[in-house]
Amino acid sequence: MEIYKEIQHVHHHKTTTTNNNTTKTLAPGGGLSNLLLLKIIGFLDDIQDIACLLMTCKAYYIAFRIKYANVITFKYVKRYGIIEQSMKTFQEIFDASYEQRDRFILDRVIDLEDNKDEMETSDSPIEMKDEPILINATVNQNNITRIPPTRKLTITGYNIVDCNAILSKLSHPRILESLEISNQHVNIDPLQVPSLKALYIHLQSQHCHIQFPLMLVELHLSYLHYERFSLDLLTLEQLTKLNIVSKSPYIHAKDIKIPKTSLKHLSIQFILYDEFEDFFPDTLESLDLQDISLLGDALPPPNLKSMSIGNCEKVPPANFFPSSLKSLKLIFSSEKSFIAGLLPLGLETLELNNYNGPVTLEYIPDTVTTLTINNIGHPMNTVLPSGLQNLTFRPESEPPTMYPSTIRSINYQKRYQHTPTLFILPTSIESFSFDAVEAKTTYQNTVFSLPQIMIINNDDSPLADNPFHFVLPSRVAHLTAGVQVDNDSKFSFRLDTIINYSNVQDLSIIINSKREMKFKIRRLEPNNEYFMLHSKDSFDGAIVRQKRLSNNSMVNRSILEYYPLFEEWMDFSFTHASAALETPLETNCRSYRTPKSCEEHSPKCRWYQKKRLCVKGSGEAIEPEVVIFEQ
Structure with missing residues (x-):
């Protein structure tokens, strides 16, 4: 307006x-x-x-x-x-x-490493400039003369003698809201950080006495030793979030004292012993436990909205979970099921690991909208919640055959050798994540493509909305493909089926679960002869004119007449990745070669982001009509 x-x-x-x-x-x-x-x-x-x-x-x-x-x-x-x-x-x-x-984030990091072999210690005074700066060098903390206005400060290293000496260099200490420290000795003067709201501390030894600022709202403590410790936080009356991690195998519950009136979020990632009847305050809204034994015979707090249990050696009894629960994550130590009606009606987000029970409304509440599960069971016996919107599954069996009309996202996570021979996708989904299948493998290259997909109409969509030649439901705009390859090999991903036979606009390719390449697709003509492909949030890409198959007719042309189109990665380690778009005219096309100008540079040359388009076949390279954005 x-x-x-x-x-x-x-x-x-x-x-x-x-x-x-x-x-x-x-x-x-x-x-x-x-x-x-x-x-x-x-x-x-x-x-x-x-x-x-x-x-x-x-x-x-x-x-x-x-x-x-x-x-x-x-x-x-x-x-x-x-x-x-x-x-x-x-x-x-x-x-x-x-x-x-x-200028508004004001996040700063001071790295005080004591590895003299990598970098010599600086003995000159260090005054951090007003603009954000990252100090990644070995420095003498006594030489830091000034730290400009800072909202979040992170101090790392093992040779920190006095944390207060560093905090005293803050030019505006009342601006500091978050502090993260990782060292052996921690001494904090609360008067130096009066406005501190969040504190993250990684302790190498229990031989430290910390006076916590009374205004703390969020506290994260990580004990990296195996010794027993005690903790008294009763004076922190404004603390709402507490996270404690420890490697100690033996901690008494009576040695950990937490606020009873303000705490809303609690995470305990170690084993507690003793009685727990009065340990967990009724004010808790979220609870994250490493082991279900932490609760003993006690029930969870009555007002919980979110709960996560990392190791369920036993199945919770009936009426265990409060009716207020909205989000639940259970990781069973081995394959287990539970009694019907255990999970409360009203649950919206549910994640079950190592679950081998039925997937029906008696076991999975009908109110669940986001479901993550490893085993769906036999497709004919599966009944998904009627309002389900997001489904993530790791199929040890075939995927479901019936979906509610509300489903919008399906995420297939492969953790086992079993791969479905056929994916059944509903017309209502807008996002699909999957593991790409190997369409062809040679000594030099592995070609990945979409799996075999059958589209079912689960929301009474008009037939015209999903043309017969489409390989994905027409509403799918976000597509994520995972590939697993050796680091010293190359691979190609077939694009023409996605460009011509779907409406995908955002394409992500995740390589070995580590590196993600994001692309935007813009079709510039109704017949898709011209389209734009570029890396998301950058200028790498091109406007591509697809090459047609032999057809002299100027009429009745369709998008089914284009040659296959692939995007190829030469190297995809974290430091180096090069890509090319190519259209083989024959299946025995020669492999793509890195330009000589790139080979003359170091492995980290800028070629790793350049996109190059070429048409290949029968040993002959034919240049298509393209416009390269990359400068």
Whole structure:
């Protein structure tokens, strides 16, 4: 509405004061005012949309871009991320975006490592600048003269003698809200950090006496030793969140004293012994336990909304869970089931690991909307909740054959060798995650593609909404594929089926469960002859014209006439990954080679983000019509 009003104002202003209007816009002959253009850019989240808008005329690209570089911002940029590799053309805006973002975040890290073999200690005074800075060097803490305004401070290293000495260098200690410390000796003077709300401490030894600030709201303690310890937190009357981790095998419940009136979130990741009748306060809303034995014979607090149990050696009895529970995660130590009606009606999020019981409404409440489960059982005996929206499963059996009309997301997580021969996907889903199947494997390359899919109509969708040649339900806009390959090999992923036979707009490929490559797909014509493929939130990509099969007719052309199209990865370690789009004219096409210009550089050269498009076949490379964005 604001943009519409501004456009009306600009149009009226142009008709009355044409001469003055030209001074308010850099566009030749007048046009959108600079103010209106800045407002429009402020509403855009996509980096490509901002870049395309600035490239609509030369004046915007040259003069406007530089004049307002400190005002225009790219959202969600990271200084050392992949995006910076492709920002050379808009470097001024990228730099300003990063600096403006961190001007408000004010997160700082001081790394005080004592490894003299890697880096010598700095003996010169260190004054952190007002802009955000990361100190990743060995420094003498006595040489730090000033720490600028900081909201969150992280101090790491093992040679910290006095934490208070570092905190005394804060120029504005009342701004500090979060502090994280990892060392052997911790001494904190609460008077130095009066506004501290969150404290994270990793303790190497129990020989430390911490005076916790009384205003703490969130406390995370990690005891990295095996010795017994005690903890008294009764004075922290405003504490709402507490997380304790320990390697100690023997801790008495009576040695841990926690607030009874304020605590809402509690996580205990170690084994407690003794009686627990009065240990857990009734104010708790979420409880995360390493083992179900922590509860003994006691019941969970009556007002719990979220609960997680990491090791269920025994099945909970009837009426164990409170009726207020909305989220539950159970990890059984071995394959187990439980009695019908154990889980309370009203439960919305449920995760069951090592569960081998029935999946029916007697066991899984009908109120569940998000379900994560390893075993669905026989498809003909499975009855999913009527309002289920998100399903994640690790099939030890075949996937379900019937889905409620509310289902929107299906995530298939492969942890076993069993792979369904056929996926049955409902027409109502909008997101699908799966493990790609190996369509073809050679000595030099492995080709991955979509699994075999059958589409069923679970929401009375019109037949026209899901054409017969589609390989995915027409509403699927987000697709995530996982591939497992050796690090020293290369692989290809078939794209033409996704481009031409689906409406997928966001494609993610996860390599070995570690590296994720995200792509945006924009189809530029109804027949998909031209489409744009680019890395999400960056400028790497191209506008591609698909090559047709032999068809001299200029009419009755369809999207079924294009050659196969693949994206290929040469190397996909964390430090190096190169990709190419290629369309083999024959199945015995030659392998892709890295350009000589890249081979002459170090393994970390910028080629790892460059996308190159080529058509190959019969030993001959044919260049398609493409436009490369990457600078």
